[in-house]
Amino acid sequence: MMLFYKAWLESRTRFLLGLLALTGLSAVFVFFNNDVRTIVTEHEVGYVEYIWKGIFKGHLRDVYVVVTLLMGLGGLDRERSYGTAACTLALPVSRWRLIAARGITGMIETAVLAFLPASMVPALSPFIGESYPWSLALQFGTLWTIGGILIFTIGFLASVIFVGEYSAAIAALVILFGYTMTTDLPGMEHHIIDVHDVMNGSGPHDATTLAAILLTAAVTIWSAGYITSRKDY
Amino acid sequence: MWFKAWRESRGRFFAIALTLSALCASAVLLESYIRQDQMLISLRTREGSFTEYIYNLIYAGSAKGVYALLVMFLGLGGLQRERAQHTAGFTLALPVSRLRVIGTQIVVGTIQLAVLALIPAILIPSLSVLTHHSYPLPVALHFSALWFFGGLIIFAASFLLSVLTPGEYTAPVICYLALVLDTFVGAWHPLAVYRLNLMWIMGEFKTMRWNAEHSLLQPPPLSWPRISVMVFLAALLLSAAIRVTDEQDF
Numbered sequence: 001m002m003l004f005y006k007a008w009l010e011s012r013t014r015f016l017l018g019l020l021a022l023t024g025l026s027a028v029f030v031f032f033n034n035d036v037r038t039i040v041t042e043h044e045v046g047y048v049e050y051i052w053k054g055i056f057k058g059h060l061r062d063v064y065v066v067v068t069l070l071m072g073l074g075g076l077d078r079e080r081s082y083g084t085a086a087c088t089l090a091l092p093v094s095r096w097r098l099i100a101a102r103g104i105t106g107m108i109e110t111a112v113l114a115f116l117p118a119s120m121v122p123a124l125s126p127f128i129g130e131s132y133p134w135s136l137a138l139q140f141g142t143l144w145t146i147g148g149i150l151i152f153t154i155g156f157l158a159s160v161i162f163v164g165e166y167s168a169a170i171a172a173l174v175i176l177f178g179y180t181m182t183t184d185l186p187g188m189e190h191h192i193i194d195v196h197d198v199m200n201g202s203g204p205h206d207a208t209t210l211a212a213i214l215l216t217a218a219v220t221i222w223s224a225g226y227i228t229s230r231k232d233y
Numbered sequence: 234m235w236f237k238a239w240r241e242s243r244g245r246f247f248a249i250a251l252t253l254s255a256l257c258a259s260a261v262l263l264e265s266y267i268r269q270d271q272m273l274i275s276l277r278t279r280e281g282s283f284t285e286y287i288y289n290l291i292y293a294g295s296a297k298g299v300y301a302l303l304v305m306f307l308g309l310g311g312l313q314r315e316r317a318q319h320t321a322g323f324t325l326a327l328p329v330s331r332l333r334v335i336g337t338q339i340v341v342g343t344i345q346l347a348v349l350a351l352i353p354a355i356l357i358p359s360l361s362v363l364t365h366h367s368y369p370l371p372v373a374l375h376f377s378a379l380w381f382f383g384g385l386i387i388f389a390a391s392f393l394l395s396v397l398t399p400g401e402y403t404a405p406v407i408c409y410l411a412l413v414l415d416t417f418v419g420a421w422h423p424l425a426v427y428r429l430n431l432m433w434i435m436g437e438f439k440t441m442r443w444n445a446e447h448s449l450l451q452p453p454p455l456s457w458p459r460i461s462v463m464v465f466l467a468a469l470l471l472s473a474a475i476r477v478t479d480e481q482d483f
Contacts, residue, residue, distance in 0.1 A: 013400045021410045028417070039420040063413055066302075070402050070409075078401065081318050166306045169405065170248045177252075177299055186269065 003093065003101035010074055010102075015109045018067035022113055025063065026120040029054050031128060047130045055117050056140040057200035064117075065196075068110050068148045069172050072155020075102060076228060077163050085233045099225040103156060110152045114144035140201060143210075147199035150213050151176065153220035160224040234333060237324075238341040241310060246345045249303040253352045256296045260287065261360040283366045284450045291353055292376045293436035300349065301432065304384045305408045307345060308391030310338055312478055313399065321483045335478050339392065339471055346388055350381035375452050376437070382463045383435035387412065389470035396474045396481075434459065 029036055033050065040054040054060065076098070079085040088098065118141030125132045158172035183194035189203075193212060197203025260267070268286065281289070290296065312334065315321035324334060354373035361368045390411060394404035412431070419430025428434060437452045444451055 013403045014406050017403070017406045017410065021413070025413075025417075035422055036417070038422055039417065059413070059417075063410070066409055067406065070406055073402055083319055164244045166309055166405075167244055167248065169402065170245055170303060170306050173299075173302060174248065174252050177295075181295075 003091075003097060004105055006088075007102045007105035011071055011106060011109060014067070014071050015113070018064075018071070018113050019116065021063060021067070022060065022116045023120065025060050026055065026117040027124065029060065030121060030124040030130075033128065033130075047125075048132060048136075051121055051132055052200070055121060056144075057202070060117055061144070061196075061199060064113060064144060064148065065151055065176070066173075067113065068151045069155040069176055070169065071106055071109060072152045072157075072172065073159045073168050075099075075156075075159045075224075076231070076233060077159060077168075080163075080233055089233055095229045096225050099221070099228055103153075103221045103224075106152050106156065107149050110148040111145045114148050115141040117141075118144070140199075143199050143201060143205055146210050146213050147195045150195050150217045150220075153217045153224075154179075157220050157224045160227045234327075234329060234337040235341060238338045241338075242307065242341060242345060245306050246349070249300075249307065249349055250352060252303065253296065253300060253349060254356060256299065257291060257353045257356040258360060260290050260296070261357055261364060261366075264364055264366070282448060282450070283361070284368060284372070284448075287357060287368055288441065288450050291357065293438065296353065297380070297432065297436050300380060300384065301387055301412065301435070302409070304346065304349070304387045305391045305405050305412075307342055307349075308388040308408075309395040309404055310342075311335065311392065311396045311474070312481065312483060313396055314401070316483050317399070317401065325483055331479050332475060335475050339474075342388055342392070343385065346384050347381055350377045350384060353377065353380075369449065369451075372449075372451055375455060376435075378455060378460075379435050379437070382460050382467075383431050385467040386431060386463055386470070389467040389474070393470045393474040393477075396477050428459075434463075 029051065033047070036054060037045070037050050040050060040058060045053065076085050076088065076095075079088055089095070091098075115138075118137040122132045122134045122137045154176055155168070155172040158175065159168040162168040162171045179192075180196060182188060183192050183196070188194075193209055194203050195213060198205050198209060198213065203209075264283070264286065267290070268280075312321050312324065312331070315324055325331070327334070354370065354377040358368045358370045358373050387408070391404055391408040394407050398404050398407065415429065415431055418424060419428065419433060430438070432438070440453050441450050442453065443449070
Protein backbone atom coordinates (compact mmCIF):
# COMPACT_ATOMS: atom_id res chain seq x y z
CA MET A 1 0.00 0.00 0.00
CA MET A 2 2.91 2.32 0.79
CA LEU A 3 4.22 1.85 -2.75
CA PHE A 4 0.93 3.17 -4.10
CA TYR A 5 1.21 6.09 -1.70
CA LYS A 6 4.75 6.75 -2.97
CA ALA A 7 3.55 6.66 -6.60
CA TRP A 8 0.68 8.99 -5.69
CA LEU A 9 2.99 11.48 -4.00
CA GLU A 10 5.24 11.53 -7.06
CA SER A 11 2.45 12.13 -9.56
CA ARG A 12 -0.17 14.06 -7.58
CA THR A 13 0.90 17.57 -8.69
CA ARG A 14 0.57 16.68 -12.37
CA PHE A 15 -2.69 14.83 -11.69
CA LEU A 16 -4.21 17.68 -9.68
CA LEU A 17 -3.18 20.24 -12.29
CA GLY A 18 -4.82 18.09 -14.97
CA LEU A 19 -7.90 17.71 -12.78
CA LEU A 20 -8.13 21.45 -12.26
CA ALA A 21 -7.68 22.19 -15.96
CA LEU A 22 -10.23 19.60 -17.14
CA THR A 23 -12.76 20.69 -14.52
CA GLY A 24 -12.36 24.36 -15.35
CA LEU A 25 -12.45 23.88 -19.11
CA SER A 26 -15.45 21.50 -18.94
CA ALA A 27 -17.36 24.12 -16.95
CA VAL A 28 -16.32 26.85 -19.42
CA PHE A 29 -17.47 24.73 -22.40
CA VAL A 30 -20.89 24.26 -20.79
CA PHE A 31 -21.58 27.61 -19.11
CA PHE A 32 -20.06 29.82 -21.83
CA ASN A 33 -21.21 27.62 -24.69
CA ASN A 34 -22.45 30.55 -26.78
CA ASP A 35 -19.01 32.19 -26.74
CA VAL A 36 -16.94 29.01 -27.03
CA ARG A 37 -19.11 27.65 -29.84
CA THR A 38 -17.60 30.19 -32.26
CA ILE A 39 -14.10 28.99 -31.30
CA VAL A 40 -14.95 25.30 -31.69
CA THR A 41 -16.77 25.44 -35.01
CA GLU A 42 -17.52 27.90 -37.79
CA HIS A 43 -20.87 26.26 -38.56
CA GLU A 44 -24.19 26.28 -36.72
CA VAL A 45 -24.30 23.07 -34.71
CA GLY A 46 -26.56 21.64 -32.02
CA TYR A 47 -25.51 21.35 -28.37
CA VAL A 48 -24.64 17.62 -28.49
CA GLU A 49 -22.50 18.06 -31.61
CA TYR A 50 -20.82 21.14 -30.12
CA ILE A 51 -19.89 19.17 -26.98
CA TRP A 52 -18.49 16.38 -29.12
CA LYS A 53 -16.43 18.76 -31.28
CA GLY A 54 -15.19 20.82 -28.35
CA ILE A 55 -14.75 18.25 -25.59
CA PHE A 56 -14.84 14.61 -26.61
CA LYS A 57 -13.13 15.05 -30.00
CA GLY A 58 -11.41 18.42 -29.90
CA HIS A 59 -9.63 20.83 -27.61
CA LEU A 60 -10.30 19.19 -24.26
CA ARG A 61 -9.29 15.77 -25.55
CA ASP A 62 -5.97 17.26 -26.69
CA VAL A 63 -5.40 18.60 -23.16
CA TYR A 64 -6.27 15.19 -21.70
CA VAL A 65 -3.86 13.42 -24.09
CA VAL A 66 -0.90 15.70 -23.23
CA VAL A 67 -1.58 15.58 -19.47
CA THR A 68 -1.91 11.78 -19.57
CA LEU A 69 1.32 11.43 -21.53
CA LEU A 70 3.20 13.59 -19.02
CA MET A 71 1.70 11.60 -16.13
CA GLY A 72 3.49 8.51 -17.41
CA LEU A 73 6.89 10.08 -16.78
CA GLY A 74 9.01 9.46 -13.72
CA GLY A 75 10.33 6.22 -12.24
CA LEU A 76 13.71 4.93 -11.18
CA ASP A 77 15.72 6.73 -13.86
CA ARG A 78 14.51 10.09 -12.61
CA GLU A 79 15.17 8.93 -9.07
CA ARG A 80 18.71 8.06 -10.06
CA SER A 81 19.44 11.65 -11.11
CA TYR A 82 17.93 12.87 -7.83
CA GLY A 83 20.07 10.41 -5.89
CA THR A 84 17.08 8.61 -4.35
CA ALA A 85 17.08 5.48 -6.54
CA ALA A 86 19.28 3.60 -4.07
CA CYS A 87 16.79 4.28 -1.23
CA THR A 88 13.90 3.01 -3.36
CA LEU A 89 15.82 -0.05 -4.50
CA ALA A 90 16.77 -0.82 -0.90
CA LEU A 91 13.07 -1.35 -0.08
CA PRO A 92 12.23 -5.05 0.45
CA VAL A 93 10.14 -5.24 -2.74
CA SER A 94 10.95 -6.32 -6.28
CA ARG A 95 11.41 -3.85 -9.13
CA TRP A 96 8.36 -5.40 -10.77
CA ARG A 97 6.25 -4.35 -7.79
CA LEU A 98 7.60 -0.80 -8.00
CA ILE A 99 6.69 -0.63 -11.68
CA ALA A 100 3.27 -2.20 -11.06
CA ALA A 101 2.44 0.27 -8.28
CA ARG A 102 3.41 3.25 -10.46
CA GLY A 103 1.54 1.81 -13.45
CA ILE A 104 -1.68 1.05 -11.54
CA THR A 105 -1.67 4.44 -9.80
CA GLY A 106 -1.21 6.19 -13.15
CA MET A 107 -3.99 4.18 -14.76
CA ILE A 108 -6.42 5.02 -11.93
CA GLU A 109 -5.52 8.70 -12.26
CA THR A 110 -5.99 8.45 -16.03
CA ALA A 111 -9.47 6.94 -15.53
CA VAL A 112 -10.47 9.64 -13.02
CA LEU A 113 -9.43 12.37 -15.46
CA ALA A 114 -11.30 10.63 -18.29
CA PHE A 115 -14.57 10.45 -16.40
CA LEU A 116 -14.36 14.04 -15.21
CA PRO A 117 -15.71 15.76 -18.36
CA ALA A 118 -17.96 12.74 -18.95
CA SER A 119 -19.69 13.33 -15.62
CA MET A 120 -19.52 17.13 -15.56
CA VAL A 121 -21.14 17.75 -18.96
CA PRO A 122 -24.44 15.89 -18.29
CA ALA A 123 -24.52 17.17 -14.70
CA LEU A 124 -24.00 20.84 -15.61
CA SER A 125 -26.00 21.00 -18.84
CA PRO A 126 -29.44 21.36 -17.12
CA PHE A 127 -28.21 24.59 -15.48
CA ILE A 128 -28.12 26.28 -18.90
CA GLY A 129 -31.35 24.69 -20.12
CA GLU A 130 -29.65 22.01 -22.22
CA SER A 131 -29.34 18.28 -21.80
CA TYR A 132 -26.65 15.77 -22.60
CA PRO A 133 -27.34 12.02 -22.35
CA TRP A 134 -25.50 10.33 -19.46
CA SER A 135 -25.15 7.10 -21.43
CA LEU A 136 -23.33 8.88 -24.26
CA ALA A 137 -21.06 10.81 -21.89
CA LEU A 138 -20.13 7.68 -19.93
CA GLN A 139 -19.41 5.89 -23.19
CA PHE A 140 -16.89 8.62 -24.04
CA GLY A 141 -15.53 8.36 -20.49
CA THR A 142 -14.84 4.67 -21.07
CA LEU A 143 -13.26 5.29 -24.49
CA TRP A 144 -11.08 8.08 -23.07
CA THR A 145 -9.98 5.80 -20.22
CA ILE A 146 -8.91 3.00 -22.55
CA GLY A 147 -7.22 5.34 -25.04
CA GLY A 148 -5.69 7.35 -22.18
CA ILE A 149 -4.18 4.21 -20.65
CA LEU A 150 -2.38 3.47 -23.92
CA ILE A 151 -1.08 7.05 -24.14
CA PHE A 152 -0.03 6.89 -20.49
CA THR A 153 2.01 3.77 -21.25
CA ILE A 154 3.86 5.59 -24.06
CA GLY A 155 5.12 8.13 -21.49
CA PHE A 156 5.73 5.29 -19.05
CA LEU A 157 7.93 3.32 -21.47
CA ALA A 158 9.76 6.48 -22.62
CA SER A 159 10.64 7.26 -18.98
CA VAL A 160 12.35 3.87 -18.71
CA ILE A 161 14.22 4.04 -22.02
CA PHE A 162 15.36 7.68 -22.15
CA VAL A 163 17.51 8.68 -19.23
CA GLY A 164 18.44 12.34 -19.80
CA GLU A 165 16.60 15.18 -18.15
CA TYR A 166 13.38 15.95 -20.06
CA SER A 167 14.53 13.58 -22.84
CA ALA A 168 11.76 11.15 -21.90
CA ALA A 169 9.12 13.88 -22.12
CA ILE A 170 10.32 15.08 -25.53
CA ALA A 171 10.69 11.50 -26.80
CA ALA A 172 7.18 10.59 -25.59
CA LEU A 173 5.67 13.61 -27.35
CA VAL A 174 7.58 12.90 -30.56
CA ILE A 175 6.59 9.20 -30.47
CA LEU A 176 2.95 10.15 -29.93
CA PHE A 177 3.09 12.67 -32.77
CA GLY A 178 4.79 10.13 -35.05
CA TYR A 179 2.15 7.55 -34.20
CA THR A 180 -0.64 10.07 -34.89
CA MET A 181 0.85 10.93 -38.30
CA THR A 182 1.37 7.26 -39.17
CA THR A 183 -2.22 6.30 -38.38
CA ASP A 184 -3.43 9.01 -40.78
CA LEU A 185 -1.51 7.54 -43.71
CA PRO A 186 -3.63 5.86 -46.41
CA GLY A 187 -4.32 2.19 -45.76
CA MET A 188 -2.91 2.28 -42.22
CA GLU A 189 -6.37 1.78 -40.70
CA HIS A 190 -6.05 -1.91 -41.66
CA HIS A 191 -2.81 -2.32 -39.71
CA ILE A 192 -2.79 0.11 -36.77
CA ILE A 193 -5.60 1.18 -34.47
CA ASP A 194 -5.97 4.96 -34.37
CA VAL A 195 -6.43 5.52 -30.65
CA HIS A 196 -7.49 9.15 -31.24
CA ASP A 197 -10.41 8.02 -33.42
CA VAL A 198 -11.29 5.37 -30.84
CA MET A 199 -11.35 8.01 -28.09
CA ASN A 200 -13.58 10.40 -30.01
CA GLY A 201 -15.89 7.61 -31.14
CA SER A 202 -15.35 8.12 -34.88
CA GLY A 203 -13.16 5.03 -35.24
CA PRO A 204 -13.94 1.39 -34.45
CA HIS A 205 -14.62 0.92 -30.75
CA ASP A 206 -15.96 -2.62 -30.52
CA ALA A 207 -14.91 -4.98 -27.72
CA THR A 208 -12.12 -6.55 -29.82
CA THR A 209 -10.54 -3.17 -30.59
CA LEU A 210 -10.73 -2.05 -26.96
CA ALA A 211 -9.28 -5.37 -25.79
CA ALA A 212 -6.43 -4.99 -28.31
CA ILE A 213 -5.64 -1.49 -26.96
CA LEU A 214 -5.63 -2.74 -23.36
CA LEU A 215 -3.45 -5.69 -24.35
CA THR A 216 -0.98 -3.32 -26.06
CA ALA A 217 -0.94 -1.16 -22.93
CA ALA A 218 -0.30 -4.22 -20.74
CA VAL A 219 2.56 -5.36 -23.01
CA THR A 220 4.05 -1.84 -22.90
CA ILE A 221 3.95 -1.79 -19.08
CA TRP A 222 5.45 -5.29 -19.02
CA SER A 223 8.25 -4.12 -21.36
CA ALA A 224 8.95 -1.19 -19.04
CA GLY A 225 9.10 -3.62 -16.12
CA TYR A 226 11.42 -5.95 -18.01
CA ILE A 227 13.81 -3.12 -18.95
CA THR A 228 13.78 -1.82 -15.37
CA SER A 229 14.45 -5.25 -13.89
CA ARG A 230 17.56 -5.61 -16.13
CA LYS A 231 18.98 -2.13 -15.59
CA ASP A 232 21.96 -1.37 -13.43
CA TYR A 233 21.30 1.57 -11.12
CA MET B 234 29.45 28.99 -18.43
CA TRP B 235 28.43 28.95 -22.10
CA PHE B 236 29.65 25.39 -22.51
CA LYS B 237 27.82 24.33 -19.35
CA ALA B 238 24.53 25.85 -20.57
CA TRP B 239 25.01 24.22 -23.98
CA ARG B 240 25.80 20.81 -22.45
CA GLU B 241 22.65 20.96 -20.31
CA SER B 242 20.31 21.82 -23.16
CA ARG B 243 21.87 20.25 -26.25
CA GLY B 244 19.96 16.95 -25.98
CA ARG B 245 16.63 18.75 -25.97
CA PHE B 246 17.78 21.14 -28.70
CA PHE B 247 18.88 18.35 -31.04
CA ALA B 248 15.70 16.34 -30.40
CA ILE B 249 13.51 19.35 -31.28
CA ALA B 250 15.69 20.26 -34.30
CA LEU B 251 15.52 16.70 -35.59
CA THR B 252 11.75 16.55 -35.20
CA LEU B 253 11.20 19.88 -36.96
CA SER B 254 13.61 18.96 -39.75
CA ALA B 255 11.89 15.62 -40.29
CA LEU B 256 8.49 17.33 -40.43
CA CYS B 257 9.58 20.00 -42.90
CA ALA B 258 11.52 17.59 -45.10
CA SER B 259 8.70 15.05 -45.25
CA ALA B 260 6.11 17.78 -45.95
CA VAL B 261 8.07 18.92 -49.01
CA LEU B 262 9.54 15.65 -50.30
CA LEU B 263 6.39 13.55 -49.75
CA GLU B 264 4.06 16.28 -51.03
CA SER B 265 2.46 14.20 -53.79
CA TYR B 266 1.93 11.26 -51.40
CA ILE B 267 0.46 13.44 -48.65
CA ARG B 268 -1.90 15.21 -51.05
CA GLN B 269 -3.41 12.06 -52.53
CA ASP B 270 -7.11 11.41 -52.12
CA GLN B 271 -7.03 8.88 -49.30
CA MET B 272 -5.16 11.11 -46.87
CA LEU B 273 -7.13 12.55 -43.98
CA ILE B 274 -6.22 16.18 -44.62
CA SER B 275 -8.36 19.21 -45.28
CA LEU B 276 -9.57 19.89 -48.81
CA ARG B 277 -7.65 23.19 -48.93
CA THR B 278 -4.40 21.41 -48.05
CA ARG B 279 -5.03 18.77 -50.70
CA GLU B 280 -6.23 20.89 -53.59
CA GLY B 281 -4.65 24.29 -52.98
CA SER B 282 -1.42 25.64 -54.44
CA PHE B 283 1.99 24.56 -53.08
CA THR B 284 2.31 27.70 -50.91
CA GLU B 285 -1.16 27.07 -49.48
CA TYR B 286 -0.25 23.44 -48.79
CA ILE B 287 2.96 24.42 -46.95
CA TYR B 288 1.14 27.11 -45.02
CA ASN B 289 -1.64 24.75 -43.90
CA LEU B 290 0.70 21.90 -42.98
CA ILE B 291 3.72 23.71 -41.52
CA TYR B 292 3.14 27.34 -40.61
CA ALA B 293 -0.49 27.07 -39.50
CA GLY B 294 -0.63 23.33 -38.90
CA SER B 295 0.98 20.44 -37.09
CA ALA B 296 4.57 21.73 -37.26
CA LYS B 297 3.64 24.96 -35.49
CA GLY B 298 1.89 22.99 -32.72
CA VAL B 299 4.85 20.63 -32.32
CA TYR B 300 7.26 23.60 -32.22
CA ALA B 301 5.20 25.39 -29.53
CA LEU B 302 4.88 22.23 -27.47
CA LEU B 303 8.55 21.25 -27.63
CA VAL B 304 9.96 24.75 -27.11
CA MET B 305 8.44 24.58 -23.62
CA PHE B 306 11.03 21.95 -22.75
CA LEU B 307 13.87 24.12 -24.01
CA GLY B 308 13.07 26.70 -21.36
CA LEU B 309 13.19 24.27 -18.47
CA GLY B 310 16.28 24.39 -16.35
CA GLY B 311 17.80 26.84 -13.93
CA LEU B 312 19.19 26.36 -10.47
CA GLN B 313 15.99 24.84 -9.09
CA ARG B 314 16.55 21.80 -11.32
CA GLU B 315 20.16 21.62 -10.21
CA ARG B 316 19.07 21.69 -6.57
CA ALA B 317 16.96 18.59 -7.13
CA GLN B 318 20.00 16.88 -8.65
CA HIS B 319 22.29 18.09 -5.85
CA THR B 320 24.56 20.01 -8.23
CA ALA B 321 23.34 23.53 -7.37
CA GLY B 322 26.03 23.81 -4.68
CA PHE B 323 28.80 23.26 -7.23
CA THR B 324 27.35 25.78 -9.67
CA LEU B 325 26.88 28.39 -6.95
CA ALA B 326 30.44 27.83 -5.76
CA LEU B 327 31.74 29.01 -9.16
CA PRO B 328 33.24 32.53 -8.99
CA VAL B 329 30.41 34.07 -11.01
CA SER B 330 27.19 35.79 -10.04
CA ARG B 331 23.81 34.08 -10.22
CA LEU B 332 22.88 36.62 -12.84
CA ARG B 333 25.66 35.30 -15.08
CA VAL B 334 24.63 31.68 -14.49
CA ILE B 335 21.00 32.37 -15.37
CA GLY B 336 21.84 34.97 -18.03
CA THR B 337 24.04 32.51 -19.89
CA GLN B 338 21.26 29.92 -19.90
CA ILE B 339 18.83 32.50 -21.25
CA VAL B 340 21.18 33.65 -24.04
CA VAL B 341 22.03 30.08 -25.07
CA GLY B 342 18.32 29.18 -25.05
CA THR B 343 17.47 32.25 -27.15
CA ILE B 344 20.14 31.37 -29.73
CA GLN B 345 18.84 27.78 -29.87
CA LEU B 346 15.32 29.15 -30.30
CA ALA B 347 16.45 31.30 -33.22
CA VAL B 348 18.11 28.30 -34.90
CA LEU B 349 14.98 26.19 -34.42
CA ALA B 350 12.76 28.93 -35.86
CA LEU B 351 15.05 29.16 -38.90
CA ILE B 352 14.89 25.41 -39.69
CA PRO B 353 11.70 25.63 -41.82
CA ALA B 354 13.05 28.74 -43.58
CA ILE B 355 16.21 26.86 -44.56
CA LEU B 356 14.65 23.52 -45.43
CA ILE B 357 11.39 24.40 -47.16
CA PRO B 358 12.65 26.79 -49.88
CA SER B 359 15.78 24.70 -50.54
CA LEU B 360 14.02 21.30 -50.68
CA SER B 361 11.15 22.69 -52.74
CA VAL B 362 13.55 23.09 -55.66
CA LEU B 363 14.14 19.33 -55.62
CA THR B 364 10.43 18.71 -56.13
CA HIS B 365 10.18 21.36 -58.90
CA HIS B 366 8.28 23.78 -56.70
CA SER B 367 9.27 27.07 -55.19
CA TYR B 368 8.60 28.64 -51.86
CA PRO B 369 9.60 32.28 -51.42
CA LEU B 370 12.36 32.84 -48.86
CA PRO B 371 10.91 36.19 -47.62
CA VAL B 372 7.66 34.44 -46.66
CA ALA B 373 9.60 31.64 -44.92
CA LEU B 374 11.70 34.20 -43.04
CA HIS B 375 8.57 36.11 -42.08
CA PHE B 376 7.23 33.00 -40.31
CA SER B 377 10.65 32.29 -38.77
CA ALA B 378 10.51 35.72 -37.17
CA LEU B 379 7.00 35.08 -35.86
CA TRP B 380 7.98 31.61 -34.58
CA PHE B 381 11.04 33.08 -32.88
CA PHE B 382 9.19 35.86 -31.07
CA GLY B 383 6.21 33.63 -30.24
CA GLY B 384 8.59 30.90 -29.08
CA LEU B 385 10.43 33.45 -26.97
CA ILE B 386 7.31 34.03 -24.86
CA ILE B 387 6.78 30.27 -24.41
CA PHE B 388 10.49 29.83 -23.58
CA ALA B 389 10.38 32.69 -21.06
CA ALA B 390 7.19 31.38 -19.44
CA SER B 391 8.57 27.85 -19.04
CA PHE B 392 11.87 29.26 -17.74
CA LEU B 393 10.05 31.29 -15.09
CA LEU B 394 7.85 28.33 -14.17
CA SER B 395 10.84 26.02 -13.82
CA VAL B 396 12.34 28.56 -11.39
CA LEU B 397 9.11 28.86 -9.41
CA THR B 398 7.94 25.23 -9.24
CA PRO B 399 9.95 22.48 -7.57
CA GLY B 400 8.54 19.38 -9.35
CA GLU B 401 10.29 18.29 -12.53
CA TYR B 402 7.18 18.02 -14.69
CA THR B 403 5.05 20.62 -12.96
CA ALA B 404 6.48 23.49 -15.03
CA PRO B 405 5.77 21.94 -18.47
CA VAL B 406 2.24 20.94 -17.39
CA ILE B 407 1.45 24.48 -16.15
CA CYS B 408 3.09 26.03 -19.22
CA TYR B 409 1.03 23.85 -21.56
CA LEU B 410 -2.18 24.66 -19.70
CA ALA B 411 -1.32 28.37 -19.84
CA LEU B 412 -0.88 28.05 -23.61
CA VAL B 413 -4.28 26.35 -23.89
CA LEU B 414 -5.83 29.08 -21.73
CA ASP B 415 -4.28 31.76 -23.93
CA THR B 416 -5.80 30.04 -26.97
CA PHE B 417 -9.27 30.16 -25.44
CA VAL B 418 -9.03 33.65 -23.97
CA GLY B 419 -7.50 35.04 -27.18
CA ALA B 420 -10.18 33.44 -29.32
CA TRP B 421 -13.02 34.68 -27.07
CA HIS B 422 -15.20 36.97 -29.18
CA PRO B 423 -14.80 40.28 -27.22
CA LEU B 424 -11.00 39.84 -27.13
CA ALA B 425 -10.49 38.31 -30.57
CA VAL B 426 -9.90 41.72 -32.19
CA TYR B 427 -6.80 42.25 -30.01
CA ARG B 428 -5.24 39.00 -31.31
CA LEU B 429 -3.91 37.83 -27.95
CA ASN B 430 -3.86 34.23 -29.13
CA LEU B 431 -0.16 33.38 -29.51
CA MET B 432 -0.85 30.51 -31.89
CA TRP B 433 -2.85 32.84 -34.15
CA ILE B 434 0.02 35.33 -34.24
CA MET B 435 2.61 32.64 -35.00
CA GLY B 436 0.45 31.24 -37.82
CA GLU B 437 -0.90 34.55 -39.24
CA PHE B 438 -4.39 33.16 -38.68
CA LYS B 439 -6.92 34.81 -41.02
CA THR B 440 -4.45 37.50 -42.14
CA MET B 441 -2.90 35.69 -45.12
CA ARG B 442 -3.75 37.17 -48.53
CA TRP B 443 -3.38 36.02 -52.14
CA ASN B 444 -1.21 38.00 -54.53
CA ALA B 445 -2.73 39.61 -57.64
CA GLU B 446 -2.12 36.51 -59.77
CA HIS B 447 -3.70 34.28 -57.08
CA SER B 448 -0.58 32.10 -57.16
CA LEU B 449 1.06 32.95 -53.84
CA LEU B 450 -0.43 33.04 -50.36
CA GLN B 451 1.46 35.77 -48.58
CA PRO B 452 1.43 37.24 -45.09
CA PRO B 453 0.97 40.93 -44.23
CA PRO B 454 4.07 42.94 -43.24
CA LEU B 455 5.43 42.17 -39.77
CA SER B 456 3.67 44.14 -37.07
CA TRP B 457 6.62 45.66 -35.18
CA PRO B 458 4.48 47.17 -32.38
CA ARG B 459 3.09 43.68 -31.70
CA ILE B 460 6.57 42.16 -31.80
CA SER B 461 7.84 44.84 -29.41
CA VAL B 462 5.06 43.91 -26.98
CA MET B 463 6.00 40.22 -27.32
CA VAL B 464 9.68 40.96 -26.64
CA PHE B 465 8.74 43.18 -23.68
CA LEU B 466 6.54 40.43 -22.24
CA ALA B 467 9.29 37.82 -22.66
CA ALA B 468 11.83 40.19 -21.05
CA LEU B 469 9.43 40.76 -18.16
CA LEU B 470 9.04 37.01 -17.56
CA LEU B 471 12.81 36.41 -17.79
CA SER B 472 13.55 39.35 -15.46
CA ALA B 473 11.13 37.84 -12.96
CA ALA B 474 12.96 34.50 -13.27
CA ILE B 475 16.32 36.21 -12.63
CA ARG B 476 14.97 38.12 -9.65
CA VAL B 477 13.38 35.02 -8.08
CA THR B 478 16.60 33.00 -8.59
CA ASP B 479 18.63 35.81 -7.02
CA GLU B 480 16.50 35.70 -3.89
CA GLN B 481 16.14 31.93 -3.63
CA ASP B 482 17.92 30.06 -0.88
CA PHE B 483 19.70 26.97 -2.21
